Amino acid sequence: MVKYVLTGATGGLGSQVLKYLLQLVPASDIAVSLHNPHGLSHDILATGIDVRKGDFADPRSLDRAFAGADNLLIVSYPSIAHQLRVQMHTNAIDATKRVGVKHIYYTSLAFASDSVAEVMQAHLDTERYLKQSGLTYTILREGIYSESFPLYFGFFDPQEGGNEVLIPYSDGAIAWVSRPDLGEGTAKIMASGGYENETHLLSGSRTLTLAQLAAKISAIIGRPLTLRVVSEDEYVRANVGKHGPRGEEPFLRKWATTYKALARGELDVVDPFLQNLLGRPLKPMEDTLQEMLTGTGAVMEQYAK
């Protein structure tokens, strides 16, 4: 028996949840269910946590990986492909039921409950499925990662030069929040128990629009940047064939709906819940920008796969 099984623990968010959970409960209480069981660092392996193979695409592997757990963290599957993503999450929820896990924690996203953003639709479907499952759940609407700013900011890469950042539809305010703060908050919620059948937004403690971000980034990189709102077609033309899979037209058209959501103020929501939970100020967006823009390595590599 283990108290906690975490999925996604090799990823940007899940690795932070694991790091903080290890500070709150004994390592012997934790198992990880990994897509790639070789993805853990030596430091984490040295804690002696139980490492299991669990692929959302393979239900039988999930039965083995989730067996004997009281609490399970489902970190959402990294994709914008709606049906595939819902299927992965459904597989995980169904396995949870089969093996008798008591409480599921699901990492949802911060867009509105009636969101027009494509990226939110799989989360809303998963939330509905979870609520109807009869399982005890806690839905954590994780805020927009500060570290993911290039995705929202026209796939910005300082190495590429240029003074214009193109976005479709609209700018809007975003309550950016760092993955370490989200990881610590998520771990605290899991370790404390409670929050049964509740949904919480874990947002940053203030908002910044993309135009405000442009001014801050300009100051850091010493080059003036202007944010320009263009048509969806112009946005697609400017990015197609670049940025790996994110430069494919179907992805770009889906991602463009994010900016319709910004126009509706869907991410312009500050909830004090996370800051109160951590009992300290959250990491400012400026610090993440400074680290990412002056650090080594390409910025594009530093946000979610």
Ligand SMILES: NC(=O)c1ccc[n+]([C@@H]2O[C@H](COP(=O)([O-])OP(=O)(O)OC[C@H]3O[C@@H](n4cnc5c(N)ncnc54)[C@H](OP(=O)(O)O)[C@@H]3O)[C@@H](O)[C@H]2O)c1
């Ligand atoms: N809030 C935001 O701003 C934001 C931004 C981007 C993404 N997200 C969502 O939040 C999630 C967590 O973000 P992140 O930054 O931690 O993403 P990430 O670094 O890409 O991590 C994703 C995790 O999912 C695991 N995974 C991939 N395929 C899997 C499968 N078939 N079965 C089980 N696990 C699988 C990966 O394992 P391997 O390393 O072994 O492949 C990895 O541990 C993402 O997956 C995405 O759904 C949120």
